[in-house]
Amino acid sequence: MAETPPTHHRPELHLTSESGLLFAPAGVLLDGDTWHVFHQYRPTPEEGPRWAHQFSEGNPFSWDISDDVLAPTGGETQVRAGAVVANKGGVDLYFTSVTADSSAIHVARIDDLDATMESVSDNPLSLDSGVVRIGRVVGDSESFTRFRSPCVVPDWEDGTNREEGHEGWLMLAVAGPMEKPVVVILHSPDGRDWQISGRLTFQGAHGLPEDAIMVSPRLIRLRDEVDGEIYDILIITVEENGVDRSGYVVGKLDDAEFTVVTPFTRIDHGHDFSRPRNTNYTSGTVDEEERYHQAHIFGLMNGVGRLDDPTSHKSWSDEGWANCLSVPRVVTLQDGTLFQTPPEGLITAIHESDAAAGWTGLCDIPDGSSVSIELRDQKGNTAAVVHHRHSELVIDRSMNPCHENDPLAVAPLSAEDTDSVFIVVDGSTLEVFADGGEVAMASRVYFEHGPVFNFEVTTTGEASIINAEAHYPDEYSSQGLPDLDELTQFNPDEHPHEGPVR
Numbered sequence: 001m002a003e004t005p006p007t008h009h010r011p012e013l014h015l016t017s018e019s020g021l022l023f024a025p026a027g028v029l030l031d032g033d034t035w036h037v038f039h040q041y042r043p044t045p046e047e048g049p050r051w052a053h054q055f056s057e058g059n060p061f062s063w064d065i066s067d068d069v070l071a072p073t074g075g076e077t078q079v080r081a082g083a084v085v086a087n088k089g090g091v092d093l094y095f096t097s098v099t100a101d102s103s104a105i106h107v108a109r110i111d112d113l114d115a116t117m118e119s120v121s122d123n124p125l126s127l128d129s130g131v132v133r134i135g136r137v138v139g140d141s142e143s144f145t146r147f148r149s150p151c152v153v154p155d156w157e158d159g160t161n162r163e164e165g166h167e168g169w170l171m172l173a174v175a176g177p178m179e180k181p182v183v184v185i186l187h188s189p190d191g192r193d194w195q196i197s198g199r200l201t202f203q204g205a206h207g208l209p210e211d212a213i214m215v216s217p218r219l220i221r222l223r224d225e226v227d228g229e230i231y232d233i234l235i236i237t238v239e240e241n242g243v244d245r246s247g248y249v250v251g252k253l254d255d256a257e258f259t260v261v262t263p264f265t266r267i268d269h270g271h272d273f274s275r276p277r278n279t280n281y282t283s284g285t286v287d288e289e290e291r292y293h294q295a296h297i298f299g300l301m302n303g304v305g306r307l308d309d310p311t312s313h314k315s316w317s318d319e320g321w322a323n324c325l326s327v328p329r330v331v332t333l334q335d336g337t338l339f340q341t342p343p344e345g346l347i348t349a350i351h352e353s354d355a356a357a358g359w360t361g362l363c364d365i366p367d368g369s370s371v372s373i374e375l376r377d378q379k380g381n382t383a384a385v386v387h388h389r390h391s392e393l394v395i396d397r398s399m400n401p402c403h404e405n406d407p408l409a410v411a412p413l414s415a416e417d418t419d420s421v422f423i424v425v426d427g428s429t430l431e432v433f434a435d436g437g438e439v440a441m442a443s444r445v446y447f448e449h450g451p452v453f454n455f456e457v458t459t460t461g462e463a464s465i466i467n468a469e470a471h472y473p474d475e476y477s478s479q480g481l482p483d484l485d486e487l488t489q490f491n492p493d494e495h496p497h498e499g500p501v502r
């Protein structure tokens with residue numbers, strides 16, 4: 001199948017559906033250096049959600065399309081979110097099977113993952129013949145009904161000694177009515193026979209509203225770089241007044257009780273980041289001694305989530321697609337705080353792209369000062385501004401006609417950290433990482449006249465730029481446009497940045 005040509009709003013480095021309406025990632029699996037993302041999408045607004053499969057070899061930026069893996073069948077109306085794990089030489093797909101009056105967790109099987117990448121049908125709705133449905137594994141019980149949104153990760157061999165490794169499987173799932181869901185913990189020795197441990201409870205101050213509508217639970221494990229202990233990080237999305245608020249809680253899960261170390265903390269303060277998903281790994285992909293040093297998460301770049309109308313998006317009306325995923329974030333744990341940094345190779349990918357761009361800067365921003373980076377389009381219009389104000393990071397897109405009067409997205413910063421900023425702009429996506437990964441922010445930003453043309457940097461007060469560089473596609477130089485060295489800006493007053501002209 002021919003590659004989809006670049007379009008004005010469609011990002012190159014972020015994963016989008018080829019057409020239709022993308023919803024949250026269903027499951028992510030890293031096999032060696034090949035990324036496999038299984039995600040929900042609707043081919044048209046009227047059709048029920050199904051699962052697509054995309055992969056990228058060598059980096060998580062060059063996505064190729066495989067045949068779809070799951071679609072509603074029989075009495076199903078939807079096939080919704082789940083998890084993907086490597087098990088006994090193959091891959092298990094846990095998904096939510098939705099019927100007119102209930103939902104349950106089913107599993108499907110791929111015995112040969114490599115074969116799913118070999119050919120693609122000319123029919124975009126064809127299903128991969130290598131995916132075999134096993135059937136329902138979790139359904140209604142006396143205590144819980146309407147199971148959905150499973151997260152499956154390896155269980156501990158010995159829950160009292162986490163250094164002993166893993167055996168069996170652990171599942172977090174949502175159950176109950178949509179307006180009052182609960183998170184349920186289950187265990188299985190083989191991934192097929194699941195036993196309910198009970199409703200998730202917290203020991204200690206968890207920071208969540210007592211009546212919080214918690215959805216999309218996910219779990220990663222990380223070794224804290226300060227005390228050396230291995231902790232569970234519960235990633236959860238809270239639906240509040242029609243808007244998603246995603247965050248994490250650090251602690252240790254024992255059976256169904258979570259002992260809290262760090263209460264609920266926002267994972268992203270941008271306008272559009274929701275329902276983050278963990279990444280599972282095939283055997284041998286991650287060195288066992290480094291297994292808990294870092295993890296990878298993806299998020300849906302949509303701040304509303306389940307209650308959003310993707311057909312109202314400008315990308316849908318202009319180009320026939322809606323929603324994308326964030327770039328994978330490398331997450332580490334430092335003294336109970338989650339740090340997020342861009343994936344390795346992102347700057348190289350920007351240089352090899354057609355229209356993505358980036359800006360990296362190391363600054364000195366005393367209290368009362370700021371560094372502001374304007375993102376301008378090809379006609380010089382400001383599409384958004386990123387402000388680093390010593391103790392807070394701000395994304396302002398309210399001056400953009402496509403986001404007119406939108407509220408500011410604001411994230412708190414620790415004054416003790418290094419004042420650094422990494423901005424990546426790709427199609428209609430903006431992601432910002434600040435102060436060594438303490439803060440990450442994602443927002444959709446539509447550029448009226450082509451992709452980002454220029455980063456215009458200004459300072460206030462006693463702020464200064466120690467070192468900074470703008471990153472553009474290498475093709476700019478081949479077109480006789482400014483060399484990348486000319487785009488480096490060490491002081492915005494002494495070295496104004498004009499940017500490439502297309």
